[in-house]
Amino acid sequence: MKRRNFIKNATLSSAGLAIGSSLVGCADTSSKEKNSTAATVNNASTAKLPMVIATWHVIDATAKAMEVLQAGGNALDAVEQGCRIEEANEKGQSVGKGGLPDRDGNVTLDACIMDKHGNCGSVVYLQNITHAVSVARKVMEDTPHVMLAGEGAKQFAVSKGFEPEDLLTEASKKAWEKWKIEAQYKPIINIENHDTIGMLAIDKNGDISGACTTSGLAYKLGGRVGDSPIIGSGLFVDNEIGACVATGLGEEVVKTVGSFLVVELMRQGKSPQEACEEAISRIVKKPNSQFKDFQVGYIAVNKKGETGSYSIHQWFSMTKFQDGVNEQIQSDYFNKA
Numbered sequence: 001m002k003r004r005n006f007i008k009n010a011t012l013s014s015a016g017l018a019i020g021s022s023l024v025g026c027a028d029t030s031s032k033e034k035n036s037t038a039a040t041v042n043n044a045s046t047a048k049l050p051m052v053i054a055t056w057h058v059i060d061a062t063a064k065a066m067e068v069l070q071a072g073g074n075a076l077d078a079v080e081q082g083c084r085i086e087e088a089n090e091k092g093q094s095v096g097k098g099g100l101p102d103r104d105g106n107v108t109l110d111a112c113i114m115d116k117h118g119n120c121g122s123v124v125y126l127q128n129i130t131h132a133v134s135v136a137r138k139v140m141e142d143t144p145h146v147m148l149a150g151e152g153a154k155q156f157a158v159s160k161g162f163e164p165e166d167l168l169t170e171a172s173k174k175a176w177e178k179w180k181i182e183a184q185y186k187p188i189i190n191i192e193n194h195d196t197i198g199m200l201a202i203d204k205n206g207d208i209s210g211a212c213t214t215s216g217l218a219y220k221l222g223g224r225v226g227d228s229p230i231i232g233s234g235l236f237v238d239n240e241i242g243a244c245v246a247t248g249l250g251e252e253v254v255k256t257v258g259s260f261l262v263v264e265l266m267r268q269g270k271s272p273q274e275a276c277e278e279a280i281s282r283i284v285k286k287p288n289s290q291f292k293d294f295q296v297g298y299i300a301v302n303k304k305g306e307t308g309s310y311s312i313h314q315w316f317s318m319t320k321f322q323d324g325v326n327e328q329i330q331s332d333y334f335n336k337a
Helices: 003-046 059-072 074-089 133-142 150-159 170-180 250-256 260-266 271-283
Strands: 051-053 109-114 122-126 148-149 196-204 209-213 233-240 242-248 298-303 305-310 317-322 325-329
Touching: 051 059, 051 074, 051 298, 059 074, 059 196, 059 317, 059 325, 074 133, 074 196, 074 209, 109 133, 109 233, 109 305, 122 133, 122 150, 133 148, 133 150, 133 209, 148 150, 196 242, 196 298, 209 233, 209 242, 233 260, 233 271, 242 250, 242 260, 242 271, 250 260, 250 271, 260 271, 260 298, 271 298, 271 305
Parallel strands: 122 148
Antiparallel strands: 051 196, 051 317, 109 122, 109 209, 196 209, 233 242, 242 298, 298 305, 317 325
């Protein structure tokens, strides 16, 4: 009997082990299936690269940037070439040639560029040179400096082969002369046209670069510089996290170091959209903020290729070129009153 009981118990134990092994095997298989499903979901949510985003409705500029990326160019090449399209667009009266002048009738340009390594270059109060963004890149790559200003920036540009030309077109001159009749300065909430082009790109390697270029606030005081050429305010790139670029009233962006703020918020875990909204909140919730009288907008992208855009007022938009689609996307906004 003892022997029979021993055999019976041994048989049951073996069966139990077999069942246990089977259950473990099922658990392993289930776990693998779950991991596989999660990987599929993650892959499905990963943005298709390369991609480009820019402030305002600038489909020609984003098309040029994407052309560069699809030809094997990197993100830095793409944002430079994309911005150059708008700098040469004489009908766009706030960027490059044809930009609206300061109150003395001088067209002055500001621009900056930043690459995946955190290298950056900038020019401020540049005159008679159309492609300020390319001069900024030369400052980054060919000098030990980050920023050149005024006549020094112009002389440097000429030494690098840039041809001086008159940037004040007849249309912009007429607009300036009309403004001089009353000569009243009021911040303009731009609705139809862009006042700056800021562009961010991620190339096929997943590397990020950005650029920003403008002729600045129309009819500003001579010598005024806004946020666009200031690294951390108008533009900031962190290749580990993401990038942001700003547009609108530069003084307000500078006061909150807006683009750096957006990237830092993304580093803390916020999505690009959440980070842009928080950065706008920092402006509108300041004591005695006059936000109803001016516009600020941000666009941002993170390392995953997720994007965000947000502004104080309606009508701000972002152009996005990804997976064969080049489209204008209207941004959400704060002031819905």
